[in-house]
Amino acid sequence: MTALTTPPVVVGVDGSESALSAVRWAARTAMLRHAPLHAVHAMSSGWDLGDHLGVFTLHNQGFREAGEAALAAAREVAHAETAPHPLTVRTSLVSPSPVSALRRHARHAQLLVVGARGLGAFERTLLGSVSGALARRPRCPLAVVPGPQPPRSRQxxxxxxxxxxxxxxxxxxxxxxxxxxxxxxxxxxxxxxxxxxxxxxxxxxxxxxxxxxxxxxxxxxxxxxxxxxxxxxxxxxxxxxxxxxxxxxxxxxxxxxxxxxxxxxxxxxxxxxxxxxxxxxxxxxxxxxxxxxxxxxxxxxxxxxxxxxxxxxxxx
CATH class of the missing domain: 3.40.50.620 (HUPs)
Structure with missing residues (x-):
């Protein structure tokens, strides 16, 4: 398969240090799998309130700019982690809440990667956490990265x-x-x-x-x-x-x-x-x-x- 047809490794990005740790791990894993990396940022501060209440979203230009910056940082980190090996990196700025957005992208992924913690204490209180919510019903193998991993751990x-x-x-x-x-x-x-x-x-x-x-x-x-x-x-x-x-x-x-x-x-x-x-x-x-x-x-x-x-x- 080519990079365009190989199912990607998808990683959730929100600008947090936890997410960048997930990007580093996902980039190396994608390289080992000869797969592209697809970084996804949900630009809404969406909260999933359940099946009856649906998803509450709120977006503005500030959210878009923050998302673009988070994706740019993710791309830079991914290439730095895998250099000098080439890695195809795609990015997506989407509007649903993080959980629904990542679940949708997981349908076409060989692996979904998220950080153990994200931004926004209020969102974590209401939603539980993105990683916890995704873990309850994984659409594909789900990797949760708790923080930076030392190079010595690779052995x-x-x-x-x-x-x-x-x-x-x-x-x-x-x-x-x-x-x-x-x-x-x-x-x-x-x-x-x-x-x-x-x-x-x-x-x-x-x-x-x-x-x-x-x-x-x-x-x-x-x-x-x-x-x-x-x-x-x-x-x-x-x-x-x-x-x-x-x-x-x-x-x-x-x-x-x-x-x-x-x-x-x-x-x-x-x-x-x-x-x-x-x-x-x-x-x-x-x-x-x-x-x-x-x-x-x-x-x-x-x-x-x-x-x-x-x-x-x-x-x-």
């Missing part, structure tokens, strides 16, 4: 959290691809949390290892150059991922990762989003594969109450 592995869902398999595929492009390894983690009894712990631990191995085997044939380290343990998945991210350059999660827990299903990605210091990529469930026998059995056992695993780490 660290990619960290991926896996559960028994098809979303976990998509996350593994993405993590392996990114690790291959970056010339690093992958650390794949499947963790169990369960407050119940300790009976059958060995059986369920073995099943967790088998599920992890099967997922990696299905996804790794395309990336034989990537070394994979496996970890199965009893721990809180979000807490452990934030902890392990100190030795990683990127975290990858399925959008419905739950940590294989009997507790009410919650978003691990939301917790990691607020705690990690490295970029987080959230993968939506784009397709569903027929679950394996072990996946069906695991889910049934979870509903009936699987045992508590020992708190010591069990490496795979």
């Amino acid at each position: 660290l592995p990619v960290l991926v959290g896996i559960d028994a869902s098809s979303g976990g398999e998509h996350a593994v595929e993405f993590a392996l691809g990114e690790a291959s492009r970056r010339g690093v390894g992958v650390v794949a983690i499947s963790l169990w949390t369960d407050p119940h009894a300790v009976t059958r712990a060995n059986e369920l631990t073995a099943r967790a290892h088998r599920l992890l191995t099967e997922t990696l085997t299905r996804c790794s044939e395309e990336f034989p150059d990537v070394d994979v380290t496996q970890l199965v343990a009893h721990d809180d998945l979000a807490h452990r991922l934030v902890q392990e991210s100190a030795s990683a350059q990127l975290i990858v999660l399925g959008s419905h990762t739950s940590g294989l827990t009997l507790a009410p299903r919650r978003s691990v990605s939301s917790t990691v989003l607020h705690g990690a210091k490295v970029p987080l990529v959230i993968i939506g469930q784009r397709s569903r594969r027929k679950p394996s026998h072990d996946q069906k059995t695991l889910r049934r056992d979870q509903r009936s109450g699987p045992p508590h695993l020992p708190t010591s780490e069990i490496s795979g």
Whole structure:
């Protein structure tokens, strides 16, 4: 594909330092993917008030000038980050609110990148945050960049959290691809949390290892150059991922990762989003594969109450 036909890496720009950190990361990622970079600025101070109230927008010439300046800075930063390699950079100044604008552009992107924080405390209070709102319904893989990333981190592995869902398999595929492009390894983690009894712990631990191995085997044939380290343990998945991210350059999660827990299903990605210091990529469930026998059995056992695993780490 040419730069004109290759789906772009889209990055949201609002003039903040957080957004410029996202631009730097997005530019390097686009270069590694041989893809163009598309910087998007929503010039309204739009607030999404929900389905019933719609989007409130307010624009004037000052907003347009601020948006043009933000996009010019983004273009300059992107070229500086990837020099001397050529990078095609497009910019768009649009009028919808940031969330609706970026969701629309995500439909035609291979990756959407945003900063963890933006401009406007009032907007964040009303909307939550652009990154948080986008993470709830990712239209394509969504990368949230928390701040500047030191160059030394480029030698660290990619960290991926896996559960028994098809979303976990998509996350593994993405993590392996990114690790291959970056010339690093992958650390794949499947963790169990369960407050119940300790009976059958060995059986369920073995099943967790088998599920992890099967997922990696299905996804790794395309990336034989990537070394994979496996970890199965009893721990809180979000807490452990934030902890392990100190030795990683990127975290990858399925959008419905739950940590294989009997507790009410919650978003691990939301917790990691607020705690990690490295970029987080959230993968939506784009397709569903027929679950394996072990996946069906695991889910049934979870509903009936699987045992508590020992708190010591069990490496795979």
